Amino acid sequence: MRRLKTFPAKLFVLLLFGACLAWAGWAHAESGLPDVGGTFPSIALEAPKDPAMRDYLGLGEAQTFTVDQVDADLVVVEIFSMYCPYCQREAPVVNAFYELAQKKNRPGKTVKILGIGAGNTAFEVDVFAKKYKVPFPLIADGDYSVHKTLGQVRTPYFIAVRRGPDGKRSVVYSQAGSIGSPEDFYRRLMGP
C-alpha cells in the first residue's frame, strides 16, 4: 500500500482504470449481437424507398426506422451479403419462408422479414433482390455500420424479434446459417 502513495503507483492505477474502460467500450461495441432473451439494438435503418415495402413494414413516412418499429408480432432480420454464396443459396429458402408467413398471417401472428446487406451498397442489394426475386425489403449497410454493431456476424445470420403481449420486444432466435425447412422454422417461431 505504501507504493500507492507514490506518483508512479497512482499513475498505474489511473492507467489501469482507463485501460479497463477502453477495453469495456471496445468489447461492448464488438459484441452487440443480441442473445435470445435480449433486445435488438436500437439501430436507425434507412426506410425503403419503395412504397410497397414501406407499407409492408408499416413505416408510414419515416425516413429511418428501428426493428422494434416494424408493425409485426415477429420480425425476422437476415444479415446477408450479395457476395456471400451461402446467402445466395439460402435466398429461395427465405423467399419460401416469406410466402409461408404471408399465407399464415393473421392477427396476433403477423411475421415480417427484413434483410440487411452487410457491406452492400444500395445497388448491390438491388442486384441481389432482382436476381432472387426477393419479395421483402432489403436495406443497404454499405459501410458495415450495422454489421459492426451486430458483432460482425458470419452471413447469413438470422435474428427473430417477438412482440410480447405488453408490446415489449425480445429476441427469440439468433443463429448463423440456414433456417432449414421454412415450415419447421415457422413452427419453431410461431407454433403450429
Place this chain on the structure above:
Amino acid sequence: MDRSWMWRLGGALIMAMVVLSSVWTPPAHGISEAFQGKIYTPGPLKPVDSTLKVRVGDVAPDFTLPSISGEKVQLSQFRGQKHVVLSFVPAAWTPVCSDQWPGYNIAKELFEAHDAVVLGISVDNLPTLFAWTQEMGGLWFPVLSDFWPHGEVASRYGVLRSDGVSERATFIIDKEGVIRYIDIHDINERPSLESILKELQKLPSP
C-alpha cells in the same frame, strides 16, 4: 526484491491496450458461413505493395493461362469479341477474396449486357482454385491460375506483391485490347461491383 520491472512492464502493456483500443478495428467484411473454419485470416496488410507497369491507354500485355475448366485461356482471344474485366485476387481461402467473385457470379447478366466477360486470376495453383471455387458453388466465368512461372502475368502488369501474391486489382480491357480502367484496390477491402459496371458503361455496348 526490486519489482520495478513489473511495474514498467505492466504500464507498457496497459498503454498498448489503450492504444490498440483506440486505433485498431477488426476487419469488417461479411464472411460467408459457407467458408466457416476454412478461411485463413492474414490480418491487416499493406494496402498496396507493388509498382504498376501498365497505364490506361496501353495495349494490355497478352497472356495464356490454364483455367480450372482444363482449357487454356488467352487474353487476345477476346479481341474484337468482348470487353474483358480482368480481376486479380490475392489468394484463395482468404477473407475478402472469398467474398468477391461470388458477387460477380450473380451479375452475369449485367456483364453480358455490357458485352463483357470476367477473367478471374490468382497466383494459386489449379487444384486449390478448383476446390475454392467449388466451395463457392462454381463460377460462370473462367478462373485462371498464374501459378507457374509464379505470378508471371501479375508481374507483367505490375501487381505482384513482395510476398508472392497479387494485388486485388481490376483491369478493364476493351475489345481493341486497350486498357481502359485500372483499379489497384486496397488489398484489405473489396472493390464494389458498382464501380466496375460504371466503367463498363463508358465503353461501347452491343
